[in-house]
Amino acid sequence: MSAAFVAQARPLASRETILAWLGEVMDPEVPVVSVIDLGIVRDVRWQDEAGRASRVPSLLVIVTPTYSGCPATEVIAESIRSVLHAHGIDEVEVRTLLSPAWTTDWMTPAAREALRAYGIAPPVLRATGADNAQVIDITALTLRLSRVAVPCPRCASRKTRLLSQFGSTACKALYQCNDCLEPFDYFKPH
Amino acid sequence: MSHKFQYLLRLGDNCLVLSQQLAAWCGHGPALEEDLALTNVALDLLGQARLWLSYAGEVEGRGRDEDALAFGRDGLDFRNLLLVEQPNGHYGNTVARQFLFDAWHRQLLAGLCESSDPRIAEIAQKAVKEVRYHVERSAGLMIALGNGTALSHARMQDAVNMLWPYTNEWFDSDAIDAQCASAGVAPAASSLAAAWRADVETVLGRAGLTTPTYTGHQRGGKLGVHSEHLGRLLTALQFMQRAYPGAQW
Ligand SMILES: [Zn+2]
Numbered sequence: 417m418s419a420a421f422v423a424q425a426r427p428l429a430s431r432e433t434i435l436a437w438l439g440e441v442m443d444p445e446v447p448v449v450s451v452i453d454l455g456i457v458r459d460v461r462w463q464d465e466a467g468r469a470s471r472v473p474s475l476l477v478i479v480t481p482t483y484s485g486c487p488a489t490e491v492i493a494e495s496i497r498s499v500l501h502a503h504g505i506d507e508v509e510v511r512t513l514l515s516p517a518w519t520t521d522w523m524t525p526a527a528r529e530a531l532r533a534y535g536i537a538p539p540v541l542r543a544t545g546a547d548n549a550q551v552i553d554i555t556a557l558t559l560r561l562s563r564v565a566v567p568c569p570r571c572a573s574r575k576t577r578l579l580s581q582f583g584s585t586a587c588k589a590l591y592q593c594n595d596c597l598e599p600f601d602y603f604k605p606h
Numbered sequence: 607m608s609h610k611f612q613y614l615l616r617l618g619d620n621c622l623v624l625s626q627q628l629a630a631w632c633g634h635g636p637a638l639e640e641d642l643a644l645t646n647v648a649l650d651l652l653g654q655a656r657l658w659l660s661y662a663g664e665v666e667g668r669g670r671d672e673d674a675l676a677f678g679r680d681g682l683d684f685r686n687l688l689l690v691e692q693p694n695g696h697y698g699n700t701v702a703r704q705f706l707f708d709a710w711h712r713q714l715l716a717g718l719c720e721s722s723d724p725r726i727a728e729i730a731q732k733a734v735k736e737v738r739y740h741v742e743r744s745a746g747l748m749i750a751l752g753n754g755t756a757l758s759h760a761r762m763q764d765a766v767n768m769l770w771p772y773t774n775e776w777f778d779s780d781a782i783d784a785q786c787a788s789a790g791v792a793p794a795a796s797s798l799a800a801a802w803r804a805d806v807e808t809v810l811g812r813a814g815l816t817t818p819t820y821t822g823h824q825r826g827g828k829l830g831v832h833s834e835h836l837g838r839l840l841t842a843l844q845f846m847q848r849a850y851p852g853a854q855w
Contacts, residue, residue, distance in 0.1 A: 481653075481732075483649075483650060483653060483736060484650055484653025484654045484656070484657060484732055484733060484736060485649035485650050485651070485652045485653025485654070485656075486649075486653065487649070514657070514728045514729060514731075514732050515724075515727075515728035515731060515732075516731075517728070517731045517732040517735060518732075519735075543735075579639055580639040580640075580642065580643050580743075581643060581739050581742055581743040581746075582639075582642055582643035582646040582647070582739070582743065583642065584642065585646065586646040586647075586649055586650055586736070590639060590642075604739065606735055
């Protein structure tokens with residue numbers, strides 16, 4: 417009863433307002449970047465009331481997973497619901513959409529800078545388009561060279577090397593800086 | 607039962623079984639980086655298995671979800687390739703198995719991106735990006751270990767020789783493959799052979815390893831005829847849900 421009363425008494429929150437609220441939801445594995453800045457939230461819209469039994473307006477949030485097996489996906493959906501509930505939206509449906517597949521190209525400049533400040537090198541290459549090498553570069557594999565220099569997030573040196581294609585999570589590779597010698601995570605173009 | 611359902615089981619079971627195998631390395635990898643990498647690959651494959659098996663359950667239309675298919679089927683109902691159920695062995699065995707599979711998986715997924723079934727196409731478009739990193743990693747390890755010490759070289763050659771007879775099964779076309787290929791749902795099984803072989807020969811060449819010439823082969827996984835290893839693997843995978851059906855935590 418109270419939910420219906422709230423919905424009638426207050427206008428529905430605008431898309432911009434809702435997106436600003438969701439800007440508070442951080443990726444649990446990279447807690448300096450929000451789900452908006454990562455490009456995980458693809459759309460928000462109020463659902464058409466036609467045919468719905470409940471008169472309480474329902475908000476649809478469309479999200480896309482970063483990786484198929486990303487264990488953060490369910491935590492993120494739960495965090496989105498709880499933030500929206502805290503802002504008075506009771507009916508929230510979080511729907512997962514696979515296509516188009518998430519790409520690091522959707523990360524905002526703010527997200528890239530936040531990653532760097534946090535000690536994670538942001539993607540150097542765009543994942544889609546001309547500089548995406550779909551062929552496997554055997555020479556680079558032999559020499560364990562990356563296709564491009566990944567600058568060290570600590571000292572900005574470009575003399576870095578790939579240690580492993582996988583770091584602390586599937587979305588990151590492990591690099592080491594040849595100048596300051598620190599290992600660091602690299603958010604892979606994807 | 608529909609051809610598409612059977613085909614989706616093949617896709618999902620390959621990922622599920624290989625993921626379970628790799629997960630057994632968790633905490634036992636030869637180096638921290640390897641431990642992390644293998645478990646991350648296992649996680650990618652598990653995510654892909656969930657997507658394929660969920661869709662398989664929908665296509666079947668008997669109310670079975672991903673969990674029912676993963677935990678409730680007996681070995682004879684699994685449709686994975688024989689290669690992925692071969693034992694982890696030493697690290698070189700695991701790496702060789704992974705490379706031979708990854709190289710094929712990438713070609714298959716590239717073909718499935720063009721599937722006439724939009725759901726299959728979108729899952730493949732997601733997965734192929736992940737598998738590209740898998741094959742870069744496993745190919746890099748083949749090259750590193752093949753060119754390592756005399757012992758690592760010998761072990762990698764043995765591993766490739768031992769696994770080779772399990773690779774031809776992938777390119778056999780049966781009624782299910784043919785039906786899916788003619789409907790545009792999947793690429794023809796045989797159409798992946800040339801590209802796979804070219805990738806494998808390139809990497810083995812760089813690794814200083816010899817591509818086996820042995821042509822006899824083992825088959826049956828796609829039809830549910832498995833080696834003795836699958837049963838043991840499923841015992842570990844399914845124990846909880848068999849002992850406590852529907853248990854959640
Ligand atoms: Zn540095």
